[in-house]
Amino acid sequence: MNNLETQCITTLRMLAVDAVEKANSGHPGLPLGCAAIAHTIWSRFLQHNPSNPKWVNRDRFILSAGHGSALLYALLHTYGYDLSLEELKNFRQWHSKTPGHPEYGETPGVEATTGPLGQGFAMGVGMAIAERYLASRFNKDDCNIIDHYVYALVSDGDLMEGVTAEAASLAGHLELSKLIYLYDDNSISIDGSTDITFTENVEQRFLAYNWHVIHVNDGNNCDMIADAINQAKEQNKPTIIIVKTHIGYGSPKQDTAGVHGSPLGSEAIASTREKFSWPDSSFFIPEEVKEEMLKIRESCAQQEQKWDEKWQIYAQKYPEDAKKLSMMLQRKLPENWSEGITNIFGKEESMATRSASGKAVNFIAERLEQFFGGSADLAASNKTDIKSSGDFSAQEAGRNVRFGIREHAMGSIVNGMSLHQGVIAFSATFLAFADYMRPAIRLAALMKTPSIFVFTHDSIALGEDGPTHQPVEQLMSLRLIPQLQVMRPADAIETGVMWREAVNSSLPSALCFTRQNLPVLNEYRLVIEKSAVKGGYTLCGANDPRIILIATGSEISLALETKKQLDNEGIPCRVVSMPCWEFFEQQSPEYREEVLPVNVPKISIEAGSTLGWHKFVGSSGATIGLDTFGASAPWKIAYEKLGFNVENVMSCVKKLLK
Structure with missing residues (x-):
């Protein structure tokens, strides 16, 4: 590792440490231990442009271990995103762009709200699904216009959470080769050594999930980390790189739980500065590091410029596809796309709203090819199959996603699909199992991402399956979540209206439908079509x-x-x-x-x-x-x-x- 690279990494470490210390709150251990990992990804691999954080073909970087947010903010500042040094000094303060955990929409360059462990891991899977779908639909033999990776930095805590097990299982099944996750294997959690709770063989676990596994024995060796990432890019399946690190590296509290979630303190910071031969000056960035970061930013801008040139060629050769892809990425819907959505039910006298929803799903899918999703092994009951499309699998990028019995991960994956942009994503299960998905639904609302959560069998009218499956408190508990639109339509006509509003919305929606048949309120059709939207x-x-x-x-x-x-x-x-x-x-x-x-x-x-x-x-x-x-x-x-x-x-x- 050359001296300049060492200085860049130390800059990230100490900016994070100083931010935590000034706030007197935060987690300095992960930034000290993982700065070399993050710098290697960002300086050698990450396809991005700080001047345009929403560039559509950027690689996605997710800090799933969101408690280490100070590291991400240090990266964003030094690489030239719109995040000032003053914002780093306002870490965890009122209305700052540097909240305690990364929040999507609050800070340029943050791809997902993370902190609830395992959620970032699972959302990355959704991003990779969206990338593959769009690439399959729009890439041509002579032009890959959608071609990017999803990187994530994950922790012991992420891997312990059940949502990660479900997401990893599905990712391996789907052979999502654009996923490259780096695991911060530091053997420490809040309560002490991970030996007290976490002694499984992570390598064997992920091999069983059909992931490629690589070991890096020194988390401070950028060349070894880079070699591992290059190997990962050659795989036809997702990769987890197990990187041996030292939490709180370089501080007197290294390798202890004491550095996990508390500021170092002035004496320990002084010792850490001495270890790294760093000036006794808070928020210090050497001039040579600033110059190096400027060079990298220029290189990043060139990446997007080259892609823009490719896009111009693509748009000339494939104008219809270019227009459609552009609209999808901007979430622009065709004019009058929903016209007739309340007239697709014929003259039925009665119909379960889940069946009406199934008709609406296929109506929407015929008009919006960015619309796709699936069910947690309940497609026949939830009525969510898109009849005109095949399945999304390792071999095919169809629009029916078979999530399997993985409700926890399903909600998070749909959030990742929505965050990626270019798709309108939905999931489905019974309403009673909304409880399994609650952390993901809550994050969707917090991020204001337009995920659509379909819930059928919405009451005691589920019947014989009994109280374990009959939702009682779930509907009201969903209404407690700010910024979530909870819809429970009265008949097929209202169902069409609610589906239209969910697709048009920029907020997440929970659509709740009956198992049992209900009268179709044709005599009130005009008032429903006019007023149900209110x-x-x-x-x-x-x-x-x-x-x-x-x-x-x-x-x-x-x-x-x-x-x-x-x-x-x-x-x-x-x-x-x-x-x-x-x-x-x-x-x-x-x-x-x-x-x-x-x-x-x-x-x-x-x-x-x-x-x-x-x-x-x-x-x-x-x-x-x-x-x-x-x-x-x-x-x-x-x-x-x-x-x-x-x-x-x-x-x-x-x-x-x-």
Whole structure:
């Protein structure tokens, strides 16, 4: 390793250490131990342009071990991204671009929000899937216009998390050769030596997953790391490079848990500076390092310039493909692409909304070839197969992704696909299993990435499978996640509207569908097509009601049945359909008051937790729901026994109107 390279690496180390020390908070151990790994990737391999962080053919670098964020910020600053030295000094402070863990959208050059361990590992798999799909669709024999790698720096903690096992298994099965992960094997976790919890043979584990495995015995040897990456690029499967490192390298706390998540302290920093022969000056960057980084930035700009030249040739030879790819990468949809989406259901009198969703999936897939995804081994139940396409496999880049029974990783992988850009990605499973996916759904909302999560079998109407599979609290728990759009349509027509909004949205969506058949509300088609997009609207009923029934999904049918009886008894009733709380709450106060006037008694009806409904029915209103678990029985019996019937709703109405 030459002296200049040593200085570059030490610069990264000490910038990170100084940022942590100034904040009096953070993790200096990983930056000290992994700076040479990161510098080797960034200086010798990474295809990127700091002047254009969104260059479409850039390599992706993910710091899955997000607690080491100070290292990533040091990289971004020294390589010329729009991240000032002042921002490094504001590490972990209010409104800085250097938050405690990397946050997508907050800091230029951060490819994914990481920190919850294993999530970055899994999102990288999704990025590699998107890269392969786009390359397969648009590359030509004479021009590879999409051709880039996904690098990730992963930790012991990442490998311990279950989501990583699922993601690694699928990546190996799919032979995603553009994945190159470097494992920071430092033998230390927060509680001490990894021997107390983590003694598995990582090499054998990943060989079993069908990964290529390479060992590097010295995490400070850039040439050895570079040789390993070059070997990885020759493989037809994903590669994990196990790099032996020393956490807190060069500090008095090296190889101890004490350097994992606490600042070094002034005495230890002084000792570390002495070890590296570094000036006693915080946030110091040598002039020769600045000059070297400038040369690398110029080289990075040339990389994109060469690709731009290739793109011009591609656009001239293949203008239609170039136009389509450009639109897909910018998430621009064809004009009027969704026209007719509510008319694809024919004259059916009844249809499960999962079946309506299946028709919508294929309607969308016919019009948007960037739309793809799949199910956790439940495609026949979730109705998510794209009939016009094959499977995404090691041999073929079709649009049906067989995720297998890997819900934890599935959500994260879909996030990675969405983050990559160029695709509109969805996943599917039963609503009860949203709990397996919650960390990924939460990250999608935090990142504001437009992942689409499809959930079927959305209530106790799942029936005989019983309470283990019958969602009760899941729907409401999803509504608790900020920036997630939770949609539960009442029939096939509302399903078409909700799918359209999910595809058009820049935020993540959770679409919840029934197993059982529901009436198709053709008599209300015009009002649904016009108003369902508002999230809550008057489906039918009196302009001056004495009672308002608010419902979602399958319970709209119950509300309509109840309204008939109320009409017979001369009680003016309004039925409000509320397929999406989030859409309704975005409407003007005047509109919301028009739909739900304050002075009219209200009852909510939903086959799930009643938590939260009082903000719509008010303190004097009533809620009909389920705050216990369900029971194994045919769905109609379960509904009847648990109070989802006209008699119970009528009883509730009479009590309110006394």
